Amino acid sequence: MLHADDVIQRLYEAPPDGFVAARAEAIAAARQAGDREAAKRLAALKKPTVAAWVVNLVALRRPDLIEELVELSTALRAAQRELRGDQLRELSTQRRQFVASLVAAARKLATGAGAGAAKLPLGDVEATFTAALAEPEIAGQVRTGRLIRAVSHSGFGEVPRPRLRLVTDSPEDASFSSPDTSEGPDTDARELTVAEQRSREREHQAERRSRELERELNAATAAERRADRQLERAEDAEREAGHLVEDLDAELAELERRRTEAVADVARRKTARRTAEREAAEARRRVGDVQAALDDLHR
Template identity: 70%
Template sequence: MTDVRDGTEVIRRLYEEPPEGFVATRAAAVEEARRGGDRETAKRLAALKKPTVAAWMVNLLALKRPELIGELVELATALRAAQRDLQGEQLRELSNQRRQFVSALVAAARKLAVAAGVPTGKLPLAEVEATLTAALAEPEIAEQVRTGRLIRAATYAGFGEVPRPRLRLVTGDADQDDLAEPGEPEEPDEQPESEVPRISARERAAAEQRRRERERKRRELDRELSVAMAAERRADDQLERAEAAERDAGHLVEDLDAELAELERRRTEAVADVARRKLARRTAERESAAARRRVGDVQAALDDLAAD
């Protein structure tokens, strides 16, 4: 059984292995975390998204060859500095370095992907090159590349603004149940004993009755509070299950979208391959027809020679 712990090693393995095994590995890790009672890790793992093949190749490069990504970030910084300072000669030199370095990174990513068992013909090298080139132009993309957790290929357009989390303000005020209702008068301060008027037996009985009524209401409210808190816990559990189901359904859609994109890419390559093979077939047909004509001509010449 895999040691899930805080999920760090599982996350690294998820983004190192080819995407085709991502969903099954993620589901197994989430289930193991839940069995171990680690809900936070289970949520963290369930929220992970399956990368495309191009994003996986860049992740593989960041995880297996982090020193190369570090050099990429340094080169990106130098390029931006040269552009700001308008150093033409240095900018041209750095641009040449950029092209050469990106080509070397793409080659390294291809080598790692092939070693992981993915055939070269299925590798979207152009998308990998576009992502690495974008990382040189955009600091945010470079930092995301460095994490090794990309889920989509990137272009110069970047990844967009990261949505900010909604925050819940927590104050130090007392709970609402402990606050007086609006308009409810405050209890008057006790009067000095010398100023307290003498109370009749009827008034004492009425005060005792009011005290008992308050105690009865308090006990009822305590019971209602216990019931309400139990209902809240059940509702929270139900909400958590519903959120997990919704998240799983969302992941399935994302996974299917990624698979459809990959299938569309392979279909485009297959259509192009069919066109090439059709052209080769037509060329072969012409060559075959020409060869048959030549055979006929030679055979006729032999027949004429034999008749003489």
């Protein structure tokens, strides 16, 4: 039997429609070889979605492309942290081009492995590569070649949300005293002061509204993250239930095969018993005939 890691790589390289049967075969081989640890590892493997399988193909057969992805991801995050606009735009262009080349390579590998090009979920594949560029953790998962589902990323990189420089509601900022008419009868100056006051009032209103929207945005973002986590948990639970059904189906198929073999063995043994009964009866008859001949001889 191959080493467990080699078997796992072979399982994740093969199209997912044959994953369950191949896993059951590998588990049986490991148990027959007495390798209980390998059998346990293999039993814990999950069937990948088609999109995850396509990404795994790139990681397993073109690891050089994944290394380029990691390097570009590092450069993008560095540019974002330092807010280098020109470099960031250039790297963003490279990102789009590189993701397109990754998807093209993935499509070629998948069709070469026997998958129909029209049925490939290339949108999910692209989303996974884009997420890997944005988040080191996802890039690390992609690098293993053992994804079980596609992933996505709502934003890109580590660019922090802009912090608004707001004017506080301090007495100094909020003091809009009426112009002192005793300083002079200049009507134009008074009108200008009123206009400035109204302008500052509008600015304060805009700033308050900005703070309100910022709070609403933060709350909505937190709610979105909670919903995403809940969705992921629901998807994981659904997937686990699906894997359990697949495992039980495989076990039922194995039990049905063994039952068929057992029924056939019972039939063979029944035939052998009947043959033995006939032979025993024939032997008894012959014993009787010989005994009778001896009795006649001694009379």
